[in-house]
Amino acid sequence: MALIVDVFPAREDNYGYLVHDEASGRTAAIDAPETAAIKAALTRRGWTLSDIFITHHHIDHVEAIVDLKAEFGVRVIGPRDEADKIEGLNELVGDGDEIVLGDSKFAVMATPGHTLGHIVFYNAEGGHLFSADALFSLGVGRMFEGTPGPMWEGVKRLRELPDETLVYCGHEYTESNARFALSIDPDNEALKKRAAEVKALRAEGKPTIPFNLGEDKKANPFLRADAPELAKHYGIEGAAHGEVFGAIRKGKDTF
Protein backbone atom coordinates (compact mmCIF):
# COMPACT_ATOMS: atom_id res chain seq x y z
CA MET A 1 0.00 0.00 0.00
CA ALA A 2 1.05 3.47 -0.67
CA LEU A 3 1.89 6.72 1.00
CA ILE A 4 -0.60 9.46 0.12
CA VAL A 5 0.50 13.11 0.28
CA ASP A 6 -1.96 15.95 0.85
CA VAL A 7 -0.78 19.47 -0.04
CA PHE A 8 -2.46 22.58 1.35
CA PRO A 9 -1.64 26.27 1.75
CA ALA A 10 -0.99 27.66 5.24
CA ARG A 11 -0.19 31.09 6.71
CA GLU A 12 0.90 33.66 4.10
CA ASP A 13 2.93 31.58 1.65
CA ASN A 14 3.75 28.33 3.47
CA TYR A 15 2.73 24.88 2.33
CA GLY A 16 1.48 22.30 4.77
CA TYR A 17 1.72 18.58 4.06
CA LEU A 18 0.02 15.53 5.46
CA VAL A 19 1.46 12.10 4.68
CA HIS A 20 -0.86 9.15 5.15
CA ASP A 21 0.38 5.57 5.34
CA GLU A 22 -2.50 3.54 3.89
CA ALA A 23 -1.45 0.24 5.45
CA SER A 24 -1.46 1.45 9.06
CA GLY A 25 -3.74 4.48 8.78
CA ARG A 26 -1.10 6.65 10.45
CA THR A 27 -0.93 10.29 9.34
CA ALA A 28 1.95 12.68 9.89
CA ALA A 29 2.06 16.43 9.38
CA ILE A 30 5.33 17.54 7.81
CA ASP A 31 6.03 20.64 9.89
CA ALA A 32 3.37 22.45 11.86
CA PRO A 33 2.79 25.84 10.22
CA GLU A 34 -0.80 26.48 11.31
CA THR A 35 -3.27 24.56 13.48
CA ALA A 36 -6.45 25.54 11.59
CA ALA A 37 -5.02 24.68 8.16
CA ILE A 38 -3.77 21.28 9.34
CA LYS A 39 -7.06 20.44 11.05
CA ALA A 40 -9.02 21.44 7.93
CA ALA A 41 -6.87 19.14 5.78
CA LEU A 42 -7.37 16.25 8.25
CA THR A 43 -11.14 16.77 8.20
CA ARG A 44 -11.25 17.01 4.41
CA ARG A 45 -9.40 13.68 4.15
CA GLY A 46 -11.02 11.98 7.13
CA TRP A 47 -7.59 11.20 8.62
CA THR A 48 -6.50 11.34 12.27
CA LEU A 49 -3.17 12.92 13.10
CA SER A 50 -0.69 10.50 14.70
CA ASP A 51 2.69 12.14 14.10
CA ILE A 52 4.44 15.42 13.32
CA PHE A 53 7.86 15.55 11.62
CA ILE A 54 9.68 18.87 12.08
CA THR A 55 12.41 20.16 9.75
CA HIS A 56 13.70 23.26 11.59
CA HIS A 57 12.96 25.68 14.39
CA HIS A 58 11.44 28.66 12.55
CA ILE A 59 8.05 29.75 13.89
CA ASP A 60 6.25 29.19 10.56
CA HIS A 61 7.21 25.48 10.79
CA VAL A 62 6.62 24.78 14.50
CA GLU A 63 3.88 27.09 15.75
CA ALA A 64 1.09 24.47 15.76
CA ILE A 65 3.03 21.74 17.61
CA VAL A 66 1.78 22.50 21.10
CA ASP A 67 -1.90 22.85 20.08
CA LEU A 68 -1.89 19.71 17.92
CA LYS A 69 -0.11 17.72 20.61
CA ALA A 70 -2.68 18.77 23.20
CA GLU A 71 -5.54 17.79 20.92
CA PHE A 72 -4.24 14.60 19.29
CA GLY A 73 -1.51 13.35 21.64
CA VAL A 74 0.80 12.85 18.70
CA ARG A 75 4.43 11.76 18.48
CA VAL A 76 6.60 14.71 17.47
CA ILE A 77 9.95 14.04 15.82
CA GLY A 78 12.44 16.79 15.09
CA PRO A 79 16.07 17.76 14.52
CA ARG A 80 18.41 16.79 17.35
CA ASP A 81 20.62 19.80 16.65
CA GLU A 82 17.73 22.23 17.23
CA ALA A 83 16.09 20.43 20.18
CA ASP A 84 16.75 23.37 22.51
CA LYS A 85 14.88 25.74 20.16
CA ILE A 86 11.71 23.66 19.60
CA GLU A 87 9.01 23.08 22.21
CA GLY A 88 7.22 19.72 22.30
CA LEU A 89 9.59 17.28 20.60
CA ASN A 90 9.36 13.63 21.74
CA GLU A 91 12.01 12.07 19.53
CA LEU A 92 15.20 13.54 18.13
CA VAL A 93 16.76 12.55 14.82
CA GLY A 94 19.73 13.50 12.69
CA ASP A 95 21.45 12.70 9.43
CA GLY A 96 21.31 9.00 8.52
CA ASP A 97 18.39 8.16 10.82
CA GLU A 98 15.23 6.52 9.53
CA ILE A 99 11.71 7.40 10.63
CA VAL A 100 8.99 4.74 10.37
CA LEU A 101 5.33 5.66 9.80
CA GLY A 102 3.46 2.36 9.59
CA ASP A 103 4.80 0.68 6.43
CA SER A 104 6.42 3.90 5.14
CA LYS A 105 9.99 4.90 5.78
CA PHE A 106 11.65 8.30 5.69
CA ALA A 107 15.38 8.85 5.55
CA VAL A 108 16.58 11.89 7.49
CA MET A 109 19.16 14.03 5.69
CA ALA A 110 21.00 17.02 7.16
CA THR A 111 20.77 20.22 5.10
CA PRO A 112 22.53 22.94 7.12
CA GLY A 113 22.46 26.56 5.99
CA HIS A 114 18.98 28.06 6.27
CA THR A 115 19.29 26.95 9.90
CA LEU A 116 22.24 24.96 11.21
CA GLY A 117 20.22 21.89 12.24
CA HIS A 118 17.77 21.85 9.31
CA ILE A 119 16.79 18.34 8.21
CA VAL A 120 14.71 16.98 5.32
CA PHE A 121 12.70 13.77 4.96
CA TYR A 122 13.05 11.45 1.97
CA ASN A 123 10.60 8.63 1.27
CA ALA A 124 12.49 6.56 -1.30
CA GLU A 125 9.72 4.09 -2.06
CA GLY A 126 7.23 6.75 -3.14
CA GLY A 127 9.90 9.12 -4.46
CA HIS A 128 8.88 11.99 -2.17
CA LEU A 129 11.29 14.56 -0.72
CA PHE A 130 10.03 16.95 1.96
CA SER A 131 12.61 19.72 1.73
CA ALA A 132 11.03 22.55 3.75
CA ASP A 133 13.29 25.63 3.47
CA ALA A 134 16.43 23.76 2.32
CA LEU A 135 15.42 23.41 -1.33
CA PHE A 136 12.75 25.37 -3.20
CA SER A 137 11.72 25.13 -6.82
CA LEU A 138 14.45 27.17 -8.58
CA GLY A 139 15.94 28.26 -5.26
CA VAL A 140 17.12 27.50 -1.75
CA GLY A 141 16.27 29.03 1.62
CA ARG A 142 17.98 32.17 2.82
CA MET A 143 21.24 31.37 4.59
CA PHE A 144 20.34 32.59 8.10
CA GLU A 145 22.70 30.45 10.16
CA GLY A 146 25.09 28.47 8.00
CA THR A 147 28.00 29.08 5.66
CA PRO A 148 28.10 28.47 1.90
CA GLY A 149 30.43 25.44 1.88
CA PRO A 150 28.38 23.10 4.10
CA MET A 151 25.11 24.42 2.62
CA TRP A 152 26.34 23.53 -0.87
CA GLU A 153 27.40 20.05 0.32
CA GLY A 154 23.90 19.44 1.75
CA VAL A 155 22.17 20.65 -1.40
CA LYS A 156 24.52 18.55 -3.52
CA ARG A 157 23.42 15.41 -1.67
CA LEU A 158 19.80 16.25 -2.47
CA ARG A 159 20.87 16.58 -6.10
CA GLU A 160 22.04 12.96 -6.00
CA LEU A 161 18.50 11.71 -5.37
CA PRO A 162 16.69 10.22 -8.41
CA ASP A 163 15.44 12.56 -11.14
CA GLU A 164 11.86 11.33 -10.76
CA THR A 165 11.75 12.49 -7.10
CA LEU A 166 8.87 14.85 -6.33
CA VAL A 167 9.91 17.71 -4.05
CA TYR A 168 7.55 19.26 -1.51
CA CYS A 169 9.06 22.47 -0.17
CA GLY A 170 8.04 24.90 2.55
CA HIS A 171 6.97 27.95 0.58
CA GLU A 172 5.51 29.22 -2.68
CA TYR A 173 8.53 31.29 -3.74
CA THR A 174 8.91 29.85 -7.22
CA GLU A 175 7.93 32.89 -9.30
CA SER A 176 10.41 35.24 -7.61
CA ASN A 177 13.04 32.49 -7.68
CA ALA A 178 12.49 32.19 -11.43
CA ARG A 179 13.00 35.94 -11.96
CA PHE A 180 16.32 35.86 -10.14
CA ALA A 181 17.47 32.64 -11.81
CA LEU A 182 16.79 34.06 -15.28
CA SER A 183 18.80 37.17 -14.41
CA ILE A 184 21.98 35.14 -13.80
CA ASP A 185 21.44 32.18 -16.15
CA PRO A 186 19.50 33.71 -19.07
CA ASP A 187 20.46 31.19 -21.76
CA ASN A 188 19.38 28.11 -19.79
CA GLU A 189 16.64 26.42 -21.87
CA ALA A 190 15.39 24.20 -19.01
CA LEU A 191 15.08 27.29 -16.82
CA LYS A 192 13.22 29.27 -19.48
CA LYS A 193 10.78 26.39 -19.92
CA ARG A 194 10.17 26.05 -16.18
CA ALA A 195 9.82 29.83 -15.73
CA ALA A 196 7.11 29.94 -18.41
CA GLU A 197 5.30 27.01 -16.83
CA VAL A 198 5.48 28.66 -13.39
CA LYS A 199 4.15 31.95 -14.72
CA ALA A 200 1.15 30.18 -16.26
CA LEU A 201 0.44 28.19 -13.08
CA ARG A 202 0.60 31.29 -10.86
CA ALA A 203 -1.55 33.32 -13.24
CA GLU A 204 -4.24 30.71 -12.63
CA GLY A 205 -3.57 30.78 -8.87
CA LYS A 206 -2.24 27.22 -8.95
CA PRO A 207 0.64 25.89 -6.82
CA THR A 208 4.02 25.13 -8.41
CA ILE A 209 4.49 22.37 -5.83
CA PRO A 210 5.38 19.51 -5.84
CA PHE A 211 8.12 19.86 -8.43
CA ASN A 212 10.24 17.37 -10.32
CA LEU A 213 13.80 17.14 -8.98
CA GLY A 214 15.29 16.12 -12.34
CA GLU A 215 13.98 19.30 -13.99
CA ASP A 216 15.14 21.42 -11.07
CA LYS A 217 18.66 19.98 -11.35
CA LYS A 218 18.84 21.54 -14.82
CA ALA A 219 17.09 24.82 -13.99
CA ASN A 220 17.84 25.78 -10.36
CA PRO A 221 21.03 27.91 -10.24
CA PHE A 222 21.74 26.73 -6.68
CA LEU A 223 21.85 23.13 -7.92
CA ARG A 224 24.17 24.33 -10.71
CA ALA A 225 26.80 26.08 -8.57
CA ASP A 226 29.41 23.83 -10.22
CA ALA A 227 28.35 24.88 -13.73
CA PRO A 228 31.14 27.02 -15.30
CA GLU A 229 28.69 29.59 -16.71
CA LEU A 230 27.56 30.59 -13.20
CA ALA A 231 31.13 31.08 -11.92
CA LYS A 232 31.68 33.12 -15.07
CA HIS A 233 28.58 35.25 -14.38
CA TYR A 234 30.15 36.31 -11.06
CA GLY A 235 33.63 36.67 -12.52
CA ILE A 236 35.07 33.92 -10.30
CA GLU A 237 36.00 31.23 -12.83
CA GLY A 238 37.82 28.36 -11.16
CA ALA A 239 36.58 29.24 -7.66
CA ALA A 240 35.49 26.46 -5.27
CA HIS A 241 31.91 25.42 -5.98
CA GLY A 242 30.88 26.38 -2.44
CA GLU A 243 32.16 29.87 -3.12
CA VAL A 244 30.10 30.12 -6.30
CA PHE A 245 27.10 28.86 -4.32
CA GLY A 246 27.74 31.66 -1.80
CA ALA A 247 27.91 34.24 -4.57
CA ILE A 248 24.57 33.07 -5.97
CA ARG A 249 23.00 33.15 -2.49
CA LYS A 250 24.30 36.68 -1.92
CA GLY A 251 23.05 37.67 -5.37
CA LYS A 252 19.55 36.49 -4.52
CA ASP A 253 19.59 38.27 -1.14
CA THR A 254 20.15 41.60 -2.84
CA PHE A 255 18.11 40.98 -6.00
Ligand code: ZN
Ligand atom coordinates in the same frame (compact mmCIF):
# COMPACT_ATOMS: atom_id res chain seq x y z
ZN1 ZN B 1 12.56 28.67 7.70
Ligand code: FE
Ligand atom coordinates in the same frame (compact mmCIF):
# COMPACT_ATOMS: atom_id res chain seq x y z
FE1 FE C 1 9.82 28.82 6.37
